[in-house]
Amino acid sequence: MSLRIGDIAPDFEAETSEGKISFHKWLGNSWGVLFSHPKDFTPICTTELGFMAGTKAEYDKRNAKILAVSVDSVADHKKWAQDIGETQGTAPNYPIIGDVDLKVAKLYNMLPAGASGDVSTRTPVDNQTVRNVFLISPEKKISLILIYPMSVGRNFNEILRVLDALQLTHDHKVGTPANWGVEGHSKDVAISTSVSTDDAKKMFPKGVKELKPYLRMTPDPR
Incomplete structure (x- = not known):
């Protein structure tokens, strides 16, 4: 299997x-x-x-x-x-x-x-x-x-990038958007859809930017 x-x-x-x-x-x-x-x-x-x-x-x-x-x-x-x-x-x-x-x-x-x-x-x-x-x-x-x-x-920069992303998302209810961690791209992350917007505002004091009800961004919470 x-x-x-x-x-x-x-x-x-x-x-x-x-x-x-x-x-x-x-x-x-x-x-x-x-x-x-x-x-x-x-x-x-x-x-x-x-x-x-x-x-x-x-x-x-x-x-x-x-x-x-x-x-x-x-x-x-x-x-x-x-x-x-x-x-x-x-x-x-x-x-x-x-x-x-x-x-x-x-x-x-x-x-x-x-x-x-x-x-x-x-x-x-x-x-x-x-x-x-x-x-x-x-x-x-x-x-x-x-x-x-x-x-x-192999692209070992990508392996390290994914490891960083996995560790971030392991500890916080977020996901990393396209090209997160690549130089020149935003370090903001997407808030998990399992978290309500009200809860997100309490959970992420750096701020919550709602682009769509399902697409809410916040600065890296670490």
Whole structure:
């Protein structure tokens, strides 16, 4: 069965480049960023893992833990990490799951349940659908799923933007409009339709601008 936003993120135990983890326990009360890769020693993923390592402090500030999964062994991950550090300036400073039995890739519906074979003989094309990003809330719920093709590097600015938006809407009864968080666009947010206008005026002391009964804006309440 496919995973959807709002589903509980499947729990698992796995060997990683930083030791064995039990996913839900490891995540604790943090947000989680689980991003996947079809194979070690591939060019686009090399740049992605390096970029993520270089911006880890941004995720730390947001109480978000990073976890990568790649369809290869932990031993290969450690060798690849040296290449990533050498070519990208920062080696991975977060755990990378060794998914040699394809368990995590299949559990998260990135590979069909019947996928099998020795990972050392599986090519990146065999695993090309293992290119997802999952943002996971402290309640262990899937809050975002992004899927990228193998040839297109991920937009990590967008991942951070969505994480900011999710954390804002997690704590306040608002939603973020188009291009919220993008430089040059308004930082105002839309008040949830579940909140009456009278209640909104009490709840959002910075002001409520009613454009339509269902479209009421307020400055960022944080």
